[in-house]
Amino acid sequence: MNHTYNGMSTHELPALTWQKSRRSNPSGNCVEMAQLPGGAGVAIRNSRDPDGPALIYTTDEIVAFILGARDGDFDHLIT
Template identity: 65%
Template structure:
């Protein structure tokens, strides 16, 4: 099974199927995620599809998503300053 590291060019993640949130807007203000072999998750900037991808374990993504659902990062979104 291939081992991916943070910063790998996103277009070098063979077989990655990238998807955006339904909350994305047409201005490209979003990130995309892709599941990788072995269960890791890659994240990239949608405006730079060949740029670096960050690689997270399933446990790391779980902690982040659950924290986001709990409001742990609400101070980073627009309109909450």
């Protein structure tokens, strides 16, 4: 796989298995995440624009985000 970068087209990525949250709703208001090959990180895309750009994060960045969300660090954004 070539160098990955934030905002790259999903067409430039290898075939990935995208996953939505079980909390996603039928209106498509969700993001999808996929693990990059070889532990290179995680790609995130807008589920309403699956052919659009992807944000690329390292595994450490995703771990920090998920653990922070689990701890309630971002709860103020949804109230």
